[in-house]
Amino acid sequence: MALSNSLSAQLRSSALTAVRGATWRNNLRLMRNSASLVSALVIPGMSMLAFWVVFGHAASGSGFDYALFLMAAAMFQAVMFTAGGSAMALAVDVESGLLARVRAMPVHVLSVIMGRMICDLIRSILSLCTVIALGLLCGAEPASWSGLALAFLVALAMGEVLVLVFSGLALRSRQPVQMAGLIQGVELPLLMVSTAFIPLSTLPDRLEPLIAHMPFSPMIDTNRALLNGETPGDSGWEALVWLTGGLVLGAWWVSRTFRRSV
Template sequence: MSTLTLAMRDSATMTRRQLKRLLRYPSMTVQLIITPVILLLLFVYVLGGTLGNGLGNGSGGGRDAYINYIVPGILLMAAATAATGTAVMVATDMTEGIVARFRTMRISRASVLTGHVVGSVIQQLLGMAVVIAIALAIGFRPNATALEWLAAAGLLTLFIIAVTWLAVALGLRSPTPESASNAPMPLILLPFLGSGFVPTDSMPTAIRWFADYQPFTPIMETVRGLLLGTHIGNDAAIATAWCAGIAVLSYLWAKRTYNKA
Protein backbone atom coordinates (compact mmCIF):
# COMPACT_ATOMS: atom_id res chain seq x y z
CA MET A 1 0.00 0.00 0.00
CA SER A 2 1.43 3.37 -1.04
CA THR A 3 2.18 6.23 1.33
CA LEU A 4 -0.57 8.34 -0.23
CA THR A 5 -3.11 5.55 0.20
CA LEU A 6 -2.13 5.11 3.84
CA ALA A 7 -2.39 8.86 4.44
CA MET A 8 -5.86 8.96 2.87
CA ARG A 9 -6.99 5.97 4.96
CA ASP A 10 -5.68 7.56 8.17
CA SER A 11 -7.28 10.89 7.26
CA ALA A 12 -10.63 9.15 6.74
CA THR A 13 -10.27 7.52 10.17
CA MET A 14 -9.54 10.88 11.81
CA THR A 15 -12.48 12.45 9.98
CA ARG A 16 -14.79 9.74 11.36
CA ARG A 17 -13.39 10.50 14.80
CA GLN A 18 -14.32 14.16 14.43
CA LEU A 19 -17.80 13.40 13.14
CA LYS A 20 -18.44 10.98 16.02
CA ARG A 21 -17.29 13.70 18.42
CA LEU A 22 -19.76 16.13 16.87
CA LEU A 23 -22.57 13.57 17.23
CA ARG A 24 -21.60 12.73 20.80
CA TYR A 25 -21.42 16.37 21.88
CA PRO A 26 -24.05 18.13 19.75
CA SER A 27 -24.34 21.15 22.05
CA MET A 28 -21.40 22.95 20.40
CA THR A 29 -22.79 22.32 16.92
CA VAL A 30 -26.21 23.63 17.97
CA GLN A 31 -24.62 26.70 19.55
CA LEU A 32 -22.54 27.46 16.46
CA ILE A 33 -25.64 27.21 14.25
CA ILE A 34 -28.07 29.04 16.50
CA THR A 35 -25.87 32.13 16.90
CA PRO A 36 -26.06 33.25 13.24
CA VAL A 37 -29.74 32.24 13.11
CA ILE A 38 -30.54 34.47 16.08
CA LEU A 39 -28.65 37.35 14.45
CA LEU A 40 -30.54 36.74 11.21
CA LEU A 41 -33.91 36.89 12.97
CA LEU A 42 -32.86 39.89 15.08
CA PHE A 43 -31.68 42.00 12.16
CA VAL A 44 -34.57 41.05 9.89
CA TYR A 45 -37.47 41.44 12.32
CA VAL A 46 -36.15 44.17 14.61
CA LEU A 47 -33.97 46.31 12.33
CA GLY A 48 -34.88 45.07 8.86
CA GLY A 49 -37.62 47.57 8.12
CA THR A 50 -35.46 50.62 8.80
CA LEU A 51 -32.21 49.25 7.37
CA GLY A 52 -33.97 47.90 4.29
CA ASN A 53 -35.34 51.35 3.48
CA GLY A 54 -31.78 52.69 3.41
CA LEU A 55 -30.44 50.20 0.87
CA GLY A 56 -31.46 52.09 -2.25
CA ASN A 57 -30.23 50.77 -5.63
CA GLY A 58 -33.77 49.92 -6.66
CA SER A 59 -34.12 47.25 -3.99
CA GLY A 60 -37.61 48.37 -3.05
CA GLY A 61 -36.68 48.81 0.61
CA GLY A 62 -38.27 47.33 3.67
CA ARG A 63 -37.80 44.03 5.45
CA ASP A 64 -38.10 41.93 2.28
CA ALA A 65 -35.22 43.78 0.62
CA TYR A 66 -33.09 43.60 3.75
CA ILE A 67 -33.33 39.84 4.22
CA ASN A 68 -32.08 39.37 0.66
CA TYR A 69 -29.19 41.72 1.39
CA ILE A 70 -28.14 40.27 4.74
CA VAL A 71 -28.02 36.52 4.02
CA PRO A 72 -24.48 36.43 2.49
CA GLY A 73 -23.09 38.21 5.56
CA ILE A 74 -24.87 35.80 7.89
CA LEU A 75 -23.44 32.83 5.98
CA LEU A 76 -19.89 34.10 6.39
CA MET A 77 -20.56 34.85 10.04
CA ALA A 78 -21.75 31.25 10.48
CA ALA A 79 -18.43 29.98 9.15
CA ALA A 80 -16.45 32.41 11.31
CA THR A 81 -18.43 31.34 14.39
CA ALA A 82 -17.79 27.66 13.65
CA ALA A 83 -14.06 28.42 13.43
CA THR A 84 -14.18 29.01 17.17
CA GLY A 85 -15.28 25.43 17.75
CA THR A 86 -12.54 24.11 15.49
CA ALA A 87 -9.85 26.07 17.31
CA VAL A 88 -11.12 24.80 20.66
CA MET A 89 -11.13 21.16 19.53
CA VAL A 90 -7.59 21.42 18.14
CA ALA A 91 -6.33 23.07 21.32
CA THR A 92 -8.07 20.42 23.42
CA ASP A 93 -6.37 17.61 21.50
CA MET A 94 -3.00 19.31 21.90
CA THR A 95 -3.32 19.97 25.64
CA GLU A 96 -4.93 16.68 26.69
CA GLY A 97 -2.20 14.49 25.24
CA ILE A 98 -4.20 12.73 22.52
CA VAL A 99 -1.93 14.09 19.78
CA ALA A 100 1.14 12.84 21.67
CA ARG A 101 -0.49 9.40 21.74
CA PHE A 102 -1.26 9.54 18.02
CA ARG A 103 2.41 10.26 17.36
CA THR A 104 3.37 6.94 18.94
CA MET A 105 1.16 5.13 16.44
CA ARG A 106 1.92 4.22 12.86
CA ILE A 107 -0.39 6.75 11.31
CA SER A 108 0.17 9.68 8.99
CA ARG A 109 1.08 12.79 10.97
CA ALA A 110 -0.90 14.97 8.57
CA SER A 111 -4.07 12.90 9.08
CA VAL A 112 -4.71 14.40 12.54
CA LEU A 113 -5.06 17.93 11.17
CA THR A 114 -6.80 16.75 8.00
CA GLY A 115 -9.45 15.02 10.12
CA HIS A 116 -10.13 18.24 12.00
CA VAL A 117 -10.43 20.21 8.76
CA VAL A 118 -12.67 17.78 6.86
CA GLY A 119 -14.93 17.24 9.88
CA SER A 120 -15.26 20.98 10.43
CA VAL A 121 -15.96 21.64 6.74
CA ILE A 122 -18.80 19.08 6.79
CA GLN A 123 -20.17 20.63 9.98
CA GLN A 124 -20.07 24.14 8.54
CA LEU A 125 -21.69 23.16 5.23
CA LEU A 126 -24.56 21.56 7.15
CA GLY A 127 -24.80 24.67 9.33
CA MET A 128 -24.97 26.92 6.28
CA ALA A 129 -27.69 24.70 4.81
CA VAL A 130 -29.74 25.21 7.99
CA VAL A 131 -29.23 28.99 7.83
CA ILE A 132 -30.29 29.10 4.17
CA ALA A 133 -33.35 26.96 4.89
CA ILE A 134 -34.46 29.30 7.70
CA ALA A 135 -33.75 32.34 5.52
CA LEU A 136 -35.92 30.88 2.74
CA ALA A 137 -38.67 30.18 5.27
CA ILE A 138 -38.78 33.82 6.44
CA GLY A 139 -38.63 35.47 3.02
CA PHE A 140 -35.20 35.12 1.37
CA ARG A 141 -35.87 35.01 -2.37
CA PRO A 142 -32.77 34.40 -4.54
CA ASN A 143 -33.18 34.32 -8.32
CA ALA A 144 -30.04 32.30 -9.06
CA THR A 145 -29.86 29.54 -11.65
CA ALA A 146 -28.58 26.08 -10.75
CA LEU A 147 -25.15 27.02 -12.11
CA GLU A 148 -25.06 30.20 -10.03
CA TRP A 149 -26.05 28.25 -6.91
CA LEU A 150 -23.23 25.82 -7.66
CA ALA A 151 -20.74 28.68 -8.08
CA ALA A 152 -21.88 30.28 -4.81
CA ALA A 153 -21.58 26.93 -3.02
CA GLY A 154 -18.08 26.47 -4.45
CA LEU A 155 -16.93 29.89 -3.24
CA LEU A 156 -18.45 29.35 0.20
CA THR A 157 -16.75 25.95 0.44
CA LEU A 158 -13.41 27.50 -0.48
CA PHE A 159 -14.00 30.18 2.16
CA ILE A 160 -14.85 27.52 4.78
CA ILE A 161 -11.65 25.62 3.99
CA ALA A 162 -9.60 28.80 4.36
CA VAL A 163 -11.22 29.79 7.65
CA THR A 164 -10.94 26.24 8.99
CA TRP A 165 -7.20 25.99 8.32
CA LEU A 166 -6.77 29.38 9.97
CA ALA A 167 -8.73 28.13 13.00
CA VAL A 168 -6.55 25.00 13.14
CA ALA A 169 -3.42 27.14 13.14
CA LEU A 170 -4.83 29.39 15.87
CA GLY A 171 -5.80 26.35 17.93
CA LEU A 172 -2.30 24.92 17.62
CA ARG A 173 -0.81 28.22 18.77
CA SER A 174 -3.14 28.57 21.76
CA PRO A 175 -1.84 27.33 25.13
CA THR A 176 -5.32 26.39 26.39
CA PRO A 177 -8.77 25.68 24.91
CA GLU A 178 -10.05 28.79 26.69
CA SER A 179 -7.60 31.04 24.87
CA ALA A 180 -8.35 29.21 21.62
CA SER A 181 -12.01 30.17 21.96
CA ASN A 182 -11.05 33.85 21.78
CA ALA A 183 -8.48 33.64 18.99
CA PRO A 184 -10.93 33.58 16.01
CA MET A 185 -13.12 36.34 17.49
CA PRO A 186 -11.96 39.06 15.01
CA LEU A 187 -13.31 36.91 12.15
CA ILE A 188 -16.84 37.23 13.57
CA LEU A 189 -16.56 41.03 13.48
CA LEU A 190 -15.43 41.30 9.85
CA PRO A 191 -18.93 40.94 8.31
CA PHE A 192 -20.00 43.94 10.42
CA LEU A 193 -16.94 45.89 9.23
CA GLY A 194 -17.71 45.06 5.61
CA SER A 195 -20.76 44.95 3.38
CA GLY A 196 -22.46 42.21 5.38
CA PHE A 197 -25.15 44.29 7.06
CA VAL A 198 -25.10 47.70 5.35
CA PRO A 199 -23.53 48.97 2.10
CA THR A 200 -20.02 50.28 2.61
CA ASP A 201 -20.86 53.63 0.98
CA SER A 202 -22.93 54.49 4.07
CA MET A 203 -19.86 54.30 6.34
CA PRO A 204 -17.41 57.05 7.36
CA THR A 205 -14.44 57.37 5.03
CA ALA A 206 -11.82 55.58 7.15
CA ILE A 207 -14.11 52.67 8.00
CA ARG A 208 -15.33 52.50 4.41
CA TRP A 209 -11.75 52.15 3.15
CA PHE A 210 -11.15 49.23 5.50
CA ALA A 211 -14.54 47.67 4.64
CA ASP A 212 -13.89 47.85 0.90
CA TYR A 213 -10.47 46.21 1.07
CA GLN A 214 -10.82 43.59 3.80
CA PRO A 215 -11.24 39.98 2.56
CA PHE A 216 -14.86 39.35 3.60
CA THR A 217 -16.38 42.14 1.50
CA PRO A 218 -15.57 40.78 -2.01
CA ILE A 219 -16.67 37.30 -0.88
CA MET A 220 -20.02 38.62 0.35
CA GLU A 221 -20.50 40.75 -2.76
CA THR A 222 -19.75 37.77 -5.01
CA VAL A 223 -22.19 35.49 -3.17
CA ARG A 224 -24.80 38.27 -3.22
CA GLY A 225 -24.29 38.80 -6.93
CA LEU A 226 -24.53 35.09 -7.73
CA LEU A 227 -27.69 34.54 -5.69
CA LEU A 228 -29.49 37.83 -6.33
CA GLY A 229 -28.13 39.05 -9.65
CA THR A 230 -26.39 42.18 -8.34
CA HIS A 231 -23.22 43.53 -9.93
CA ILE A 232 -20.10 41.43 -9.22
CA GLY A 233 -17.38 43.02 -11.35
CA ASN A 234 -13.93 41.84 -10.32
CA ASP A 235 -15.08 40.81 -6.84
CA ALA A 236 -15.19 37.14 -7.85
CA ALA A 237 -11.51 37.07 -8.76
CA ILE A 238 -10.54 39.03 -5.63
CA ALA A 239 -12.67 36.76 -3.42
CA THR A 240 -11.13 33.61 -4.89
CA ALA A 241 -7.63 35.02 -4.45
CA TRP A 242 -8.31 35.94 -0.81
CA CYS A 243 -9.70 32.48 -0.02
CA ALA A 244 -6.88 30.63 -1.76
CA GLY A 245 -4.22 32.83 -0.16
CA ILE A 246 -5.63 32.48 3.35
CA ALA A 247 -6.01 28.72 2.91
CA VAL A 248 -2.44 28.17 1.70
CA LEU A 249 -0.79 30.44 4.27
CA SER A 250 -2.89 29.02 7.11
CA TYR A 251 -2.10 25.45 6.03
CA LEU A 252 1.63 26.18 5.98
CA TRP A 253 1.40 27.91 9.37
CA ALA A 254 -0.56 25.03 10.89
CA LYS A 255 1.78 22.40 9.44
CA ARG A 256 4.87 24.16 10.71
CA THR A 257 3.38 24.70 14.18
CA TYR A 258 2.21 21.08 14.40
CA ASN A 259 5.60 19.70 13.37
CA LYS A 260 7.37 21.85 15.97
CA ALA A 261 4.96 20.98 18.80
Protein backbone atom coordinates in the same frame (compact mmCIF):
# COMPACT_ATOMS: atom_id res chain seq x y z
CA MET B 1 7.89 -4.76 -8.41
CA ALA B 2 4.94 -6.76 -7.10
CA LEU B 3 6.17 -6.26 -3.53
CA SER B 4 6.42 -2.51 -4.09
CA ASN B 5 2.89 -2.31 -5.49
CA SER B 6 1.56 -4.36 -2.60
CA LEU B 7 3.29 -2.11 -0.07
CA SER B 8 1.92 1.03 -1.76
CA ALA B 9 -1.59 -0.42 -1.70
CA GLN B 10 -1.26 -1.24 2.00
CA LEU B 11 -0.06 2.29 2.76
CA ARG B 12 -2.96 3.83 0.85
CA SER B 13 -5.41 1.57 2.64
CA SER B 14 -3.87 2.46 6.01
CA ALA B 15 -4.09 6.20 5.24
CA LEU B 16 -7.73 5.92 4.19
CA THR B 17 -8.53 3.97 7.34
CA ALA B 18 -6.84 6.65 9.44
CA VAL B 19 -8.79 9.42 7.68
CA ARG B 20 -12.07 7.57 8.19
CA GLY B 21 -11.25 6.99 11.85
CA ALA B 22 -10.35 10.65 12.44
CA THR B 23 -13.48 11.81 10.62
CA TRP B 24 -15.70 9.45 12.62
CA ARG B 25 -14.16 10.57 15.91
CA ASN B 26 -14.52 14.27 15.11
CA ASN B 27 -18.13 13.87 13.97
CA LEU B 28 -18.99 11.86 17.08
CA ARG B 29 -17.34 14.52 19.21
CA LEU B 30 -19.35 17.22 17.43
CA MET B 31 -22.65 15.41 17.96
CA ARG B 32 -21.94 15.09 21.69
CA ASN B 33 -21.05 18.78 22.07
CA SER B 34 -24.27 20.75 22.43
CA ALA B 35 -22.43 24.08 22.32
CA SER B 36 -20.94 23.23 18.92
CA LEU B 37 -24.33 22.18 17.58
CA VAL B 38 -25.89 25.44 18.75
CA SER B 39 -23.03 27.40 17.17
CA ALA B 40 -23.48 25.52 13.90
CA LEU B 41 -27.25 25.28 13.58
CA VAL B 42 -28.73 28.09 15.66
CA ILE B 43 -26.54 31.17 16.09
CA PRO B 44 -25.97 32.17 12.41
CA GLY B 45 -29.66 31.76 11.64
CA MET B 46 -30.70 33.63 14.80
CA SER B 47 -28.36 36.52 13.95
CA MET B 48 -29.85 36.76 10.47
CA LEU B 49 -33.38 36.58 11.86
CA ALA B 50 -32.68 39.28 14.46
CA PHE B 51 -31.39 41.76 11.87
CA TRP B 52 -34.22 40.91 9.49
CA VAL B 53 -36.88 41.50 12.16
CA VAL B 54 -35.38 44.88 13.08
CA PHE B 55 -34.48 46.24 9.64
CA GLY B 56 -36.35 44.04 7.17
CA HIS B 57 -39.61 46.01 7.09
CA ALA B 58 -37.89 49.35 6.58
CA ALA B 59 -35.70 47.91 3.82
CA SER B 60 -38.61 46.28 2.01
CA GLY B 61 -40.39 49.65 1.86
CA SER B 62 -37.61 50.90 -0.41
CA GLY B 63 -37.63 47.77 -2.57
CA PHE B 64 -34.46 46.36 -0.99
CA ASP B 65 -34.30 42.55 -0.57
CA TYR B 66 -32.75 42.68 2.89
CA ALA B 67 -33.38 38.98 3.51
CA LEU B 68 -31.15 38.10 0.55
CA PHE B 69 -28.61 40.69 1.67
CA LEU B 70 -28.46 39.02 5.08
CA MET B 71 -28.29 35.51 3.62
CA ALA B 72 -24.80 36.16 2.25
CA ALA B 73 -23.66 37.37 5.67
CA ALA B 74 -25.23 34.42 7.47
CA MET B 75 -23.59 31.96 5.07
CA PHE B 76 -20.18 33.47 5.81
CA GLN B 77 -20.90 33.57 9.53
CA ALA B 78 -21.81 29.88 9.44
CA VAL B 79 -18.49 28.78 7.93
CA MET B 80 -16.56 31.27 10.08
CA PHE B 81 -18.01 29.78 13.26
CA THR B 82 -17.17 26.31 11.95
CA ALA B 83 -13.56 27.37 11.50
CA GLY B 84 -13.41 28.82 15.01
CA GLY B 85 -14.83 25.63 16.48
CA SER B 86 -12.35 23.56 14.51
CA ALA B 87 -9.42 25.56 15.86
CA MET B 88 -10.68 25.04 19.42
CA ALA B 89 -11.14 21.28 18.93
CA LEU B 90 -7.65 20.92 17.49
CA ALA B 91 -6.16 23.07 20.27
CA VAL B 92 -7.79 20.89 22.93
CA ASP B 93 -6.36 17.78 21.27
CA VAL B 94 -2.89 19.35 21.26
CA GLU B 95 -2.93 20.43 24.91
CA SER B 96 -4.44 17.14 26.09
CA GLY B 97 -1.58 15.24 24.50
CA LEU B 98 -3.90 13.21 22.29
CA LEU B 99 -2.20 14.22 19.07
CA ALA B 100 1.19 13.42 20.54
CA ARG B 101 -0.03 9.88 21.18
CA VAL B 102 -1.48 9.67 17.67
CA ARG B 103 1.84 10.76 16.21
CA ALA B 104 3.56 7.88 18.00
CA MET B 105 1.32 5.50 16.07
CA PRO B 106 1.96 4.46 12.45
CA VAL B 107 -0.43 7.15 11.20
CA HIS B 108 0.54 10.03 8.93
CA VAL B 109 -0.14 13.48 10.38
CA LEU B 110 -1.98 14.43 7.19
CA SER B 111 -4.63 11.82 7.99
CA VAL B 112 -5.51 13.61 11.22
CA ILE B 113 -5.72 16.97 9.45
CA MET B 114 -7.84 15.57 6.64
CA GLY B 115 -10.23 13.96 9.11
CA ARG B 116 -10.59 17.30 10.89
CA MET B 117 -11.32 19.17 7.65
CA ILE B 118 -13.85 16.59 6.42
CA CYS B 119 -15.74 16.94 9.69
CA ASP B 120 -15.66 20.73 9.30
CA LEU B 121 -16.97 20.40 5.76
CA ILE B 122 -19.92 18.31 6.97
CA ARG B 123 -20.67 20.82 9.73
CA SER B 124 -20.48 23.71 7.25
CA ILE B 125 -22.91 21.97 4.89
CA LEU B 126 -25.45 21.48 7.67
CA SER B 127 -25.03 25.04 8.92
CA LEU B 128 -25.33 26.54 5.43
CA CYS B 129 -28.46 24.52 4.69
CA THR B 130 -29.99 25.85 7.90
CA VAL B 131 -29.35 29.53 7.16
CA ILE B 132 -30.37 29.20 3.52
CA ALA B 133 -33.66 27.56 4.48
CA LEU B 134 -34.32 30.28 7.05
CA GLY B 135 -33.41 32.99 4.55
CA LEU B 136 -35.85 31.59 2.01
CA LEU B 137 -38.56 31.47 4.67
CA CYS B 138 -37.87 35.14 5.42
CA GLY B 139 -38.55 35.95 1.77
CA ALA B 140 -35.08 36.00 0.23
CA GLU B 141 -35.25 35.64 -3.54
CA PRO B 142 -31.97 34.52 -5.15
CA ALA B 143 -31.66 35.45 -8.81
CA SER B 144 -31.31 31.77 -9.75
CA TRP B 145 -30.85 28.37 -8.17
CA SER B 146 -27.53 28.00 -9.98
CA GLY B 147 -26.31 31.23 -8.39
CA LEU B 148 -27.42 29.97 -4.99
CA ALA B 149 -25.61 26.67 -5.57
CA LEU B 150 -22.45 28.49 -6.63
CA ALA B 151 -22.59 30.75 -3.58
CA PHE B 152 -23.02 27.62 -1.44
CA LEU B 153 -19.87 26.04 -2.92
CA VAL B 154 -17.87 29.26 -2.64
CA ALA B 155 -18.87 29.57 1.03
CA LEU B 156 -17.68 26.00 1.66
CA ALA B 157 -14.31 26.83 0.07
CA MET B 158 -14.04 29.96 2.21
CA GLY B 159 -14.78 27.88 5.29
CA GLU B 160 -12.03 25.36 4.59
CA VAL B 161 -9.49 28.16 4.10
CA LEU B 162 -10.58 29.76 7.36
CA VAL B 163 -10.16 26.38 9.08
CA LEU B 164 -6.53 26.27 7.99
CA VAL B 165 -5.86 29.89 9.01
CA PHE B 166 -7.54 29.70 12.41
CA SER B 167 -6.04 26.28 13.20
CA GLY B 168 -2.61 27.52 12.16
CA LEU B 169 -2.91 30.54 14.44
CA ALA B 170 -3.92 28.34 17.37
CA LEU B 171 -1.12 25.84 16.75
CA ARG B 172 1.53 28.56 16.51
CA SER B 173 0.63 29.78 19.98
CA ARG B 174 2.28 28.43 23.10
CA GLN B 175 -1.21 28.17 24.58
CA PRO B 176 -3.38 26.85 21.73
CA VAL B 177 -6.65 26.72 23.68
CA GLN B 178 -6.35 30.35 24.81
CA MET B 179 -5.54 31.45 21.27
CA ALA B 180 -8.49 29.49 19.88
CA GLY B 181 -10.71 31.13 22.50
CA LEU B 182 -9.41 34.54 21.45
CA ILE B 183 -10.19 33.75 17.80
CA GLN B 184 -13.74 32.80 18.70
CA GLY B 185 -14.04 35.99 20.76
CA VAL B 186 -13.03 38.37 17.95
CA GLU B 187 -14.89 36.64 15.09
CA LEU B 188 -18.22 38.37 15.65
CA PRO B 189 -16.82 41.87 16.33
CA LEU B 190 -14.79 41.64 13.11
CA LEU B 191 -17.89 40.52 11.24
CA MET B 192 -19.79 43.51 12.59
CA VAL B 193 -17.25 45.94 11.10
CA SER B 194 -17.62 44.44 7.64
CA THR B 195 -20.32 44.75 4.98
CA ALA B 196 -22.17 41.79 6.49
CA PHE B 197 -25.22 43.57 7.87
CA ILE B 198 -25.15 47.14 6.53
CA PRO B 199 -24.54 48.33 2.93
CA LEU B 200 -21.21 50.07 2.48
CA SER B 201 -22.88 53.16 1.05
CA THR B 202 -24.62 53.85 4.36
CA LEU B 203 -21.37 54.05 6.34
CA PRO B 204 -19.35 57.21 7.04
CA ASP B 205 -17.03 58.12 4.16
CA ARG B 206 -13.91 57.92 6.31
CA LEU B 207 -14.69 54.31 7.24
CA GLU B 208 -15.62 53.03 3.78
CA PRO B 209 -12.06 52.21 2.55
CA LEU B 210 -11.20 50.34 5.76
CA ILE B 211 -14.40 48.31 5.88
CA ALA B 212 -14.53 47.66 2.14
CA HIS B 213 -11.10 46.04 2.10
CA MET B 214 -11.00 44.15 5.38
CA PRO B 215 -10.85 40.41 4.47
CA PHE B 216 -14.44 39.51 5.38
CA SER B 217 -16.09 42.22 3.26
CA PRO B 218 -14.97 41.13 -0.23
CA MET B 219 -15.75 37.50 0.60
CA ILE B 220 -19.27 38.36 1.71
CA ASP B 221 -19.75 40.73 -1.22
CA THR B 222 -18.66 37.99 -3.63
CA ASN B 223 -21.32 35.62 -2.37
CA ARG B 224 -23.85 38.47 -2.33
CA ALA B 225 -23.16 39.15 -6.00
CA LEU B 226 -23.60 35.47 -6.86
CA LEU B 227 -26.93 35.37 -5.04
CA ASN B 228 -28.06 38.44 -6.98
CA GLY B 229 -27.02 36.93 -10.31
CA GLU B 230 -24.25 39.49 -10.77
CA THR B 231 -20.56 39.21 -11.61
CA PRO B 232 -18.49 39.65 -8.41
CA GLY B 233 -16.09 42.00 -10.19
CA ASP B 234 -13.39 43.66 -8.09
CA SER B 235 -14.70 42.17 -4.84
CA GLY B 236 -14.40 38.70 -6.36
CA TRP B 237 -10.77 39.24 -7.33
CA GLU B 238 -9.96 40.72 -3.94
CA ALA B 239 -11.65 37.79 -2.21
CA LEU B 240 -9.61 35.40 -4.36
CA VAL B 241 -6.39 37.15 -3.31
CA TRP B 242 -7.33 36.95 0.38
CA LEU B 243 -8.34 33.29 0.06
CA THR B 244 -5.21 32.31 -1.87
CA GLY B 245 -3.01 34.03 0.69
CA GLY B 246 -4.93 32.40 3.52
CA LEU B 247 -4.70 28.97 1.90
CA VAL B 248 -0.93 29.20 1.44
CA LEU B 249 -0.25 30.72 4.85
CA GLY B 250 -2.70 28.47 6.70
CA ALA B 251 -1.39 25.29 5.09
CA TRP B 252 2.19 26.30 5.89
CA TRP B 253 1.33 27.16 9.50
CA VAL B 254 -0.54 23.90 10.05
CA SER B 255 2.11 21.71 8.43
CA ARG B 256 4.98 23.34 10.32
CA THR B 257 3.48 24.11 13.71
CA PHE B 258 1.46 20.89 13.91
CA ARG B 259 4.67 18.91 14.02
CA ARG B 260 6.32 21.30 16.45
CA SER B 261 3.31 21.46 18.77
CA VAL B 262 2.82 17.71 19.07
